[in-house]
Amino acid sequence: MSDTILDIRELSVGYGRKGLALDSVSFSIPRHAIVGLLGANGAGKTTLIRSITGLLKINGGHVVSGSVAFDGQPVLGLPAHKRVGLGLAQSPEGRMVFSRMTVEENLMVGAAMLPRSRQDEGLSSIYRFFPRLKERHRQIAGLLSGGEQQMLALGRALISRPKLLLVDELSLGLAPILVNEIYGELGRIARSLGTTMLVVEQNAHVALKYVDTIHVLDRGSIGYSGTAEEAAGSEAMKRAYLGEGQKEGAA
Amino acid sequence: MKAYNFGSGFRAHMPKAIAAALVLGMATSGALAGDAPKDGVYADHIDWGVIMDLSGPTSSSQGVWTKGLQDYMAMLNENGGVGGRTVNVLAEDGRFNAANDKIAFDKLVSQTPVIALSGFGTSATQVALASEIRDGAVPVIGTYTPTKALSEPTSKMVYNGFCGYKQMADAGVGYMVEKLGLKNPKVMTVAIETAGGKDYADYVAAAVAKYGGTASSTTMKIAAVDVTPQVQQILAEKPDFITIYGIENTAILTMKTMQQYGLDTPGFGITYLGTKSVYNALGAEAGGNYSFISCFTPGGADESDGNKAMVSFADKAGHGDLASNINYVAGWVAGMTAETALKKVDGDLTRASLVSAIEGGFTVDPEGLAAPIVYTPEDHTGPQVLKMFGYDYAKETFVSYGDYADYEKYTK
Amino acid sequence: MFAQVLFSGFALGSIYGLVALGFAVVFKATQVFNFAQGALAVCGAYFAVTAISILGLPFPLAILAMLAASALLGVIIHMTLIQPLSGRSMLAIIMVTIALSIVIRAVIEIIYGPQGRVLSTPLPTGVFIVGDLRMPKLHLTAAATSWVCMAAFGAFFRFTRVGLLMRATADRHEAAMAAGVNVNLMNRLAWAIGSVLAGIGGLFLGQLQIVSTELETIGLLALPAVVIGGLQSIPGAIVGGLLVGMIEQFSSSYISPKSTDIAIYGFLLLILLFRPWGLLGDQETGRV
Known part of the structure; x- marks a missing residue:
């Protein structure tokens, strides 16, 4: 078994007849690493995540060429639920909790793929990580605060003990102090469980604090790759990504 | 076409x-x-x-x-x-x-x-x-x-x-009134909503009036599949007998729903409704209350x-x-x-x-x-003598009640 | 008279509620406004005719066969018509369901002929008479079965793992996919359940009345029922069905049999004007 958990090779993706949203993107994620994927709004981050998780098609996109291998297995042909079954979980952008179901029911959906005997154990471990969820386990998820919903989305993804967790735009719409708190907690959980994480962030300053290495997407291509330390000290990266990226952020 | x-x-x-x-x-x-x-x-x-x-x-x-x-x-x-x-x-x-x-x-x-x-x-x-x-x-x-x-x-x-519907109404009502020995008969017409249905209800009312009785009517759509409201009306008015105008389903639905509600009011259908499929659909119990008035003798009945x-x-x-x-x-x-x-x-x-x-x-x-x-030059009514028929479930044949001649008095 | 009408309204309304529940399950899961729900009820009735009258199966076996056929029909419809259109406009999918209902009707008339069929039943057919009130046993059985089915499916959604996943799918499609739920399977299951509930409704309507393609009109009372009750609400569908049954029976007895459609759709109009999310619907998501 190789040390690479996710391997993306020359992946190109388009939506309808429009131009490519991803143009020959390649990178890989080593096992147990915490990797950041940065980029401005519209740079292709969400498209890349959808390609990895299998939610591309229902959003009208299609893979033009390239490959994605998870744990040594090509996954582009697999439906989303099968990828989750392989251990590829995600906490989607905008949190997307089941707003009319209770907190515990939300978590049980994530635990549904576990054998029945391990569901309770999964549930109690999530409650250990996020005590707030335990306090509110009977509450309707739609009535939780933004931070609590984010915890719930993470808990729902983590409950099945995935090998790779994709965290999509965690900071969106949350107070900075809350973002730092959740990222800190998430980092501890990932390291204690040995979960590999791919953290997608628009907010580079936040992300650089918690990840080992980063890849920057710029208009559909990888514009920069390096360790978090390198990136933090790199003028080139700051110019290339923070400069240009924000000007064309709305593209 | x-x-x-x-x-x-x-x-x-x-x-x-x-x-x-x-x-x-x-x-x-x-x-x-x-x-x-x-x-x-x-x-x-x-x-x-x-x-x-x-x-x-x-x-x-x-x-x-x-x-x-x-x-x-x-x-x-x-x-x-x-x-x-x-x-x-x-x-x-x-x-x-x-x-x-x-x-x-x-x-x-x-x-x-x-x-x-x-x-x-x-x-x-x-x-x-x-x-x-x-x-x-x-x-x-x-x-x-x-x-x-x-x-x-x-x-x-x-x-x-x-x-004609007039003859069906006259012969049918006449026979039922006589057979049930009614004085001031209460009769209800169950009909589909067509021009013919209206005519028929009018003829029945005229025939019933001759015996000093009262007639009412209820209608349904030709494609009706639920006659609960019509049967509720029968339940409420309690007629001595009913008469049915429509297609086979009209007779089947009416008699069947009446049976479900435990009503054994006798009913007779117009000629068109005297078919084996009606009787088979009704079964012996509901079919026993049902007869039809016809100017034609079904095949095999004589x-x-x-x-x-x-x-x-x-x-x-x-x-x-x-x-x-x-x-x-x-x-x-x-x-x-x-x-x-x-x-x-x-x-x-x-x-x-x-x-x-x-x-x-x-x-x-x-x-x-x-x-x-x-x-004749004055009369193109066509078949004018009708009689009542029922069904023998054991022999699976129609039963004619009497001869055509017995019925001439109702339509003359 | 009042009690009698109340009874009939309750008995028929229970069946409408069952068919409406099937409609609501499909709508919640796949957001498809299924105009073929009435036709699915007709299919159930004809499956029963085929199993009981034509194949001569013993009643319990015939019912199982009819349920299986209904479920399979729902799955086939989802696989061949609904799933390939996912992501297309609601109008396109509505048109597909309308076309489906027309095709089902035509196919049934070709196979079984235009003449209605009578569904023989081994269920008790007598009548309980209490004072002036007549309660046909068949109506009681139909109402009781409808409520048992509704309770059973309610429990299924509330207490089972599959029910949980179906609710998750209905709640938020993409989130369910992200959480590893086999959304297509859940949707297929929703169609199977929707079709089975319509089928059971059709079976009872056929027993109480007559099996013909015109049963579709009665099956389609599920539509006003769910809109009145609240599109996104499962209890709303049941309450809506009951109300439609009551309105139908009361208007036909106290006004005229011809007034039922006016009464039902007039009430529907009032609901749409003053409470567009339905009696038990969710104001946020259930607006029609």
């Missing part, structure tokens, strides 16, 4: 038939030029038109009627036809829609002309086309549902071929010559199961009526000569399938 070209199997061999028709057309166009094809009379055959619902909600009765008429014509043709010509039935499907009937009517009047027409099962069509028929050139001989609009006052263009001939020909034609259907008998008798009318013509057969030949009246002898049908 489908043309049922009797006995030809035309549609199955379309390309061949078209080629043959072209050849035939070229070969015979000269010979036909001097004939009078606009009246549907040809050297070797006569075209006779039928407009009935061969599909749609009423097709279960009207389609069977059409088969009865076609089968009678087939038997007639086997025996040499009329005056050396065979009778070819052009049947058009009205699909329970007066607009379709109108198109079919125009077609049979001029495009593929026929000598005369039978059928017109949809009462709305009769009402709509009444003046056109009465002022037109094509006689209608043997109607299926007689309506006031078409048959009153008597016209030389219209000869009814089915017991041993008359006409009945035996019809049953054996129906068997031969593969319609053995239809012979006991009152609609089939009615179609068969309409065929007899058509034959009798055609045979009244001496010399050239045209629409005009046919109309004038029968204007003075004629009598059809249904050989026991009905009482003799007498058309």
Whole structure:
């Protein structure tokens, strides 16, 4: 078994007849690493995540060429639920909790793929990580605060003990102090469980604090790759990504 | 619109038939030029038109009627036809829609002309086309549902071929009142919402009034599948008996729902509703309360010559199961009526000569399938003597209650 | 008279509620406004006719066969018509369901003929008479079965793992996919359930009345029922069905049999004007 958990090779993706949203993107994620994927709004981050998780098609996109291998297995042909079954979980952008179901029911959906005997154990471990969820386990998820919903989305993804967790735009719409708190907690959980994480962030300053290495997407291509330390000290990266990226952020 | 070209199997061999028709057309166009094809009379055959619902909600009765008429014509043709010509039935499907009937009517009047027409099962069509028929050139001989609009006052263009609703109401009400020994009968009519249904309810009310009783009515859509409201009304009004006007489903639904609610009020249906499928659907319990009034004797219900001939020909034609259907008998008798009318013509057969030949009246002898049908210059009512029939579930045959003669007093 | 009408309204309304529940399950899961729900009820009735009257299966076996056929029909419809259109406009999918209902009707008329059929039943057919009130046993059985089915499916959604996943799918499609739920399977299951509930409704309507394609009109009362009750609400569908049954029976008895459609759709109009999310619907998501 190789040390690479996710391997993306020359992946190109388009939506309808429009131009490519991803143009020959390649990178890989080593096992147990915490990797950041940065980029401005519209740079292709969400498209890349959808390609990895299998939610591309229902959003009208299609893979033009390239490959994605998870744990040594090509996954582009697999439906989303099968990828989750392989251990590829995600906490989607905008949190997307089941707003009319209770907190515990939300978590049980994530635990549904576990054998029945391990569901309770999964549930109690999530409650250990996020005590707030335990306090509110009977509450309707739609009535939780933004931070609590984010915890719930993470808990729902983590409950099945995935090998790779994709965290999509965690900071969106949350107070900075809350973002730092959740990222800190998430980092501890990932390291204690040995979960590999791919953290997608628009907010580079936040992300650089918690990840080992980063890849920057710029208009559909990888514009920069390096360790978090390198990136933090790199003028080139700051110019290339923070400069240009924000000007064309709305593209 | 489908043309049922009797006995030809035309549609199955379309390309061949078209080629043959072209050849035939070229070969015979000269010979036909001097004939009078606009009246549907040809050297070797006569075209006779039928407009009935061969599909749609009423097709279960009207389609069977059409088969009865076609089968009678087939038997007639086997025996040499009329005056050396065979009778070819052009049947058009009205699909329970007066607009379709109108198109079919125009077609049979001029495009593929026929000598005369039978059928017109949809009462709305009769009402709509009444003046056109009465002022037109094509006689209608043997109607299926007689309506006031078409048959009153008597016209030389219209000869009814089915017991009228008035006669059904008079004979049915009279028999029930007498049998149940009622003084001031309370009667309810259950009818579908058609022109004929309204007429029938009025006739029932008039018949009941003669006995000093009271009549009410309730209606439903032709395609009704739920008659709970109508049965609630029966529950509330508690009539001595009910009478049903409509299609088979109307009778089945009404009697069945009444049974579900534990009501054993007796009911009788109009002639069209006297079929085995109604009785089989009802079962012995609900069917025991149900009878029907008819001017035609179902096949197998007696041993008359006409009945035996019809049953054996129906068997031969593969319609053995239809012979006991009152609609089939009615179609068969309409065929007899058509034959009798055609045979009244001496010399050239045209629409005009046919109309004038029968204007003075004629009598059809249904050989026991009905009482003799007498058309006089003043009276084109058609079959006027009716009797009540029931069903014997053990023997699976219809039972006739008495003789036609016993019933003459109700309709005279 | 009042009690009698109330009884009939309750008995028939229970069946409408069952068919409406099937509609609501499909709508919640796949957001498809299924105009073929009435036709599915007709299919159930004809499956029963085929199993009982034509094949002559013993009643319990016939019912199982009819349920299986209904479920399979729902699955086939989802696989061949609904799933390939996912992501297309609601109008396109509505048109597909309308076309489907027309096709089903035509196919049934070709196979079984236009004449209605009578469904023989081994269920008790007597009547309980209490004073002036007549309660046919068949109506009681139909109402009781409807409520048992509704309770059973309610429990299924509330307490089972599959029910949980179906609710998750209905709640938020993409989130369910992200959470590893086999959304297509859940949707297929929703269609199977929707079709089975319609089928059971059709079976009882056929037994109480007559099996013909015209049963579709009664089956389609599920539509006003769910809109009245609240499109997104499962209890709303049941309450809506009951209300439609009551309105139908009361208006036909106290006004005229011809007034039922006016009464039902007039009430529907009032709901749409003053409470467009339905009696038990969710104001946020259930607006029609």
